[in-house]
Amino acid sequence: MDISNSKSLFSRAQLSIPGGVNSPVRAFKSVGGTPLFIKHAKGAYLYDVDGNKYIDYIASWGPMILGHAYEPVVKAIQEQAVFSTSYGAPTELEIKMAELIRSMAPNVDLIRMVSSGTEACMSAVRVARGYTGRNKIIKFEGCYHGHADSFLVKAGSGVATFNIQTVPGVTAGVSNDTLTCAYNDLEAVERLVSENPNEIAAIIIEAVAGNMGCILPKEGFLKGLRKICDDHNIVLIFDEVMTGFRLALGGVQEKLGIDADLVTYGKVIGAGMPVGAFGGKRHIMEMVSPLGNVYQAGTLSGNPIAMIAGYTLLTILKEQPEILAELDAKTLYLKEGLERVLKASGTPYVINHLGSMISVHFSEHPVTDFASAAAANNNLFKKYFHAMLNRGIYLPPSAFESWFLNNALSYEDLNKTIAATEESLKEIL
Ligand code: HOZ
Numbered sequence: 001m002d003i004s005n006s007k008s009l010f011s012r013a014q015l016s017i018p019g020g021v022n023s024p025v026r027a028f029k030s031v032g033g034t035p036l037f038i039k040h041a042k043g044a045y046l047y048d049v050d051g052n053k054y055i056d057y058i059a060s061w062g063p064m065i066l067g068h069a070y071e072p073v074v075k076a077i078q079e080q081a082v083f084s085t086s087y088g089a090p091t092e093l094e095i096k097m098a099e100l101i102r103s104m105a106p107n108v109d110l111i112r113m114v115s116s117g118t119e120a121c122m123s124a125v126r127v128a129r130g131y132t133g134r135n136k137i138i139k140f141e142g143c144y145h146g147h148a149d150s151f152l153v154k155a156g157s158g159v160a161t162f163n164i165q166t167v168p169g170v171t172a173g174v175s176n177d178t179l180t181c182a183y184n185d186l187e188a189v190e191r192l193v194s195e196n197p198n199e200i201a202a203i204i205i206e207a208v209a210g211n212m213g214c215i216l217p218k219e220g221f222l223k224g225l226r227k228i229c230d231d232h233n234i235v236l237i238f239d240e241v242m243t244g245f246r247l248a249l250g251g252v253q254e255k256l257g258i259d260a261d262l263v264t265y266g267k268v269i270g271a272g273m274p275v276g277a278f279g280g281k282r283h284i285m286e287m288v289s290p291l292g293n294v295y296q297a298g299t300l301s302g303n304p305i306a307m308i309a310g311y312t313l314l315t316i317l318k319e320q321p322e323i324l325a326e327l328d329a330k331t332l333y334l335k336e337g338l339e340r341v342l343k344a345s346g347t348p349y350v351i352n353h354l355g356s357m358i359s360v361h362f363s364e365h366p367v368t369d370f371a372s373a374a375a376a377n378n379n380l381f382k383k384y385f386h387a388m389l390n391r392g393i394y395l396p397p398s399a400f401e402s403w404f405l406n407n408a409l410s411y412e413d414l415n416k417t418i419a420a421t422e423e424s425l426k427e428i429l
Contacts, residue, residue: 001050001052001390002050002052003034003036005037005048005049005050006035006036006037006049009037009049010034010037020035023158024158024161025157025158025161025398025401026397028397029161029162030161030162030382030398031382031385031397031398032386033389036049036054036389036394037049040069041056041069042068044056044409044410044413045068046068046394052392053392054389054393054394055394055409055413055417056068056394056406057394057395057396057403057404057417058394058396058404059404059405059406060272061404062241062242062246062266062267062268063267063268063270063271064404065268065313065317065323065327065356065407066323066407067406067407067409068408070313070408072312072316073271073309073312073313076308076309077273077305077308079308080304080305080308081305083304084304085303085305086299086300086303086304086305088299091302091304093302094302094307096307096311097307097310097311097314098111098113100311101265101269101277101314102279103318104245104249104250104314104318105240105250106250106253107253107259107260107263107280107281108280109280109282109285110279110282110285111277111278111280111285112277112278112288112301113276113277113301113302113307114275114276114278114298114301115301115306116146116266116267116274116275116276117145117146117239117264117267118145118146118147118148118151118266118276119148119276119298120146120241120265120266120277120278121145121204121241121264121278122150124237124262124263124264124280125137125202125237126294126296127285127288127294127296128201128202128235128237128261128262128284129201130287130293131201131284131294132201132202132234132235134198134199136177136196136199136200136201137150137177137178137179137201137203137204138178138179138180138189138193138200138203138204139153139154139179139204139205140182140183140205140206140209140370141154141180141181141369141371142154142155142156142160142209142369142370142373143204143205143206143209143211143212144157144159144160144206144211145206145241145264146241149169149170149171149174150174150177150178153175153178154180156209156212156370156400157211157400157401158398160211160212160370160400161398161400161401179192179200182370183215183217183370184217184221184368185369186220186225186228189224189225189228190228193228193232193234198232200234201234202234202236202237202262203228203234203235203236204239205222205225205236205237205239206241207239207240207243207251207252207253207258207260208255208354210357210401210402211400211401211402212370212373212374212400213352213360213361213367213373213399213401214352214354214358214403215369216352216354218368222256223258226259229261236259236260237260237261237262237264238258238260238262238263240252240263240264241264241265241266241267241268242266242268242357242404243255243357244263244269245269245313247356247357248355249324251263255354255355260280261281261284262278262279262281262285263280264276264277268313269310270306270310271309271312271313272309273305273306273309273310274300274306275303275306324355324356327355327356327406328355330405330409330411331355331405332353333414334358334405334414334417335351335358337415337421338360338418340418341418341421341422342360342421342425345422345425345426345429346429347362347429348363348364348377349361349362349363350363350365350366350367356404356406357402357403357404358402358405359401359403360381360384361373361399362376362377362380362381362399363375373399376399378399381399384428385397387420387424387427388417388421391424392416393417393420
């Protein structure tokens with residue numbers, strides 16, 4: 001496969017951009033090789049600057065639920081853009097967006113738009129601290145809630161991919177206020193809470209994790225967290241940046257039937273435009289300025305282009321619930337096909353999957369937390385990644401990321417992916 005144009009753009013990019021990329025996981029650093037520079041995308045396919053076509057399993061890390069350049073979304077953006085790209089003043093569109101999300105997501109009485117998932121999680125934690133008057137939070141090893149200082153302790157995604165133990169620039173004070181324990185370990189959470197009486201403001205969690213591969217909460221884990229939070233007046237924050245409107249319209253809260261106090265959203269609610277939001281129960285969200293004194297602000301918050309893009313996508317998902325069912329069926333089909341060829345290859349593997357999130361770990365043991373994800377044969381994953389890329393299948397460039405399916409994928413694409421896996425395994429094992 002000729003990727004000479006990507007190679008020369010990567011060399012050029014490194015002269016002006018740190019590491020040549022604007023977000024570390026794009027750099028292919030852990031899998032090796034040259035990141036592909038994308039020229040355009042349509043439906044389920046990415047096209048690089050050398051004209052190569054790839055079946056896309058990243059979907060911009062979640063939001064392209066209906067595929068790339070989905071026509072109603074593109075048209076809505078074009079129509080809105082002629083009325084200006086930003087006002088710094090309120091619009092009716094923001095109200096419609098808030099009303100739409102409230103109609104789909106449980107426990108969202110009030111919601112504030114921001115510009116990214118990082119900002120949403122950072123703000124939600126501030127609100128929880130303001131509400132409880134406490135400083136500490138609990139997060140789970142391998143969960144990633146964006147790059148705000150307090151979340152970079154034992155984080156997943158790129159922090160795990162590059163094995164960064166301590167992020168320079170994050171002060172000891174901030175780190176000390178972030179307590180961590182293993183995902184799915186309820187006893188460890190109980191221990192942290194009893195060792196820090198009346199000090200924990202919030203527990204923040206990817207209720208279905210996607211930043212150490214896809215990892216599912218064990219039976220009773222989320223329910224247990226809910227009870228701990230109720231018993232100790234701790235704010236339970238579900239980071240639904242990747243799961244919201246994908247696993248169900250009401251995200252994990254709806255899919256697994258557990259209530260959160262605050263919920264955060266990101267790229268999905270902008271159909272891939274830079275946007276995020278945090279929302280939740282009225283008595284907590286009333287802390288947010290200008291209603292309360294927890295200050296939070298942004299010129300681009302509720303940006304009209306981001307709003308119309310997200311409003312269009314979410315409206316389609318709401319009006320056509322069969323879309324998520326189709327997407328789930330496709331993911332199950334892929335899972336079964338991958339299982340068939342992985343089993344036949346004889347290599348140990350684990351496939352974790354829920355709805356349209358899925359990932360493959362080359363492991364003999366169940367992958368239920370960061371330690372078990374890290375213990376998998378991630379060297380083999382690197383080889384698998386490249387063998388698949390050479391066959392036109394674009395997987396996340398790290399074992400510590402979930403794959404995201406989009407509904408533009410055809411069964412033919414899925415069959416190609418399964419066949420490519422079969423061939424790749426023969427090549428690399
Ligand atoms: N794990 C990230 C998405 N939640 C990958 C995207 C990025 O960091 O650029």
